Amino acid sequence: MSSTSDNPLVRFAAFWWGLGVFSLFGVILLAIKLFTGNDDSVNPLEEAVAAKRYDARAAVDAAQAANLGYKEVEKGKVVQVPPTDVFGLLGKELVAAKPAAVEKPEQIVPGSDRQLAAADAPPSDFGAVDEMTPAADAEIDPAVIEAGKAQYMAATCFVCHGMNGEGGPLAPPLAASDWVTGPVSNLIRIQFRGLMGPITVSGKEYNLPAPMAPLSQQTDEQVASVLTYIRNSFGNKASAVLPEQVKMLRSEVGKPMLTADDLIKP
Ligand code: HEC
Structure with a gap:
């Protein structure tokens, strides 16, 4: 018995019909x-x-565009703040954000x-510190110079003062600076309190x-080594700075930023 489906001709026709219907569907x-x-390429x-x-992104761009120095964005209005107020403002923000959690003895907010108590503290005895300065020709441990060189990078001094202490748009030179080879107490205090306003370096006036900013997060050894390094690099030659001298001026940390008038003239 043979059925129609076994007919090869019917099979052939069924195949083409099937293909036709399938294609039509497509x-x-x-x-x-x-x-x-x-x-469907756009997914809501x-x-x-x-x-x-x-x-x-637009908010970040706007904030960055407005950020010449430091500006407070208040109720959609951009307010220019003088550079000297920047640290106070940043400080206030830090205080508002739980100062107890961030404040360490060596980092005063x-x-x-x-900081306010420190600002009222009696002046330190700079004379006693300067009297401890070793003789100019006393030998300096090369390891201290090496550590100071590393600290010059780590504390980012090079960013402003240049790799060779040549100075630049952000800072006066350390090379051939009478401040650098002058009284040690000045240099330690600059590290602890920062420095602002016009300054004359070796006869040339700078208005930066x-x-x-104060760099008071450094240890006594780091301050001593970096200062010893700048006093004996870039063509400078002066005595080492001792960690004990730095330690004696820790009470300077937290006091208001210095101006050149607060320093002993070199
Ligand atoms: C953010 C930039 C900046 C950094 C970082 C910086 N300084 Fe300064 N430094 C300045 C400016 C600006 C002045 C001048 C301040 C003023 O009176 O306006 C200055 C002044 C000085 C002076 C006295 C003036 C002179 O040229 O001799 C010394 C010394 C000094 N800096 C040492 C250092 C050392 C050491 C470091 C690193 C531990 C350092 N600075 C990091 C910007 C910087």
């Missing part, structure tokens, strides 16, 4: 897609996320109770765009 789907304009969720990202 053509219909394509037509639907073309006519409904259904474009992704679009929302991207919009947020663009908003954040500007505007905190500790921003002050030198």
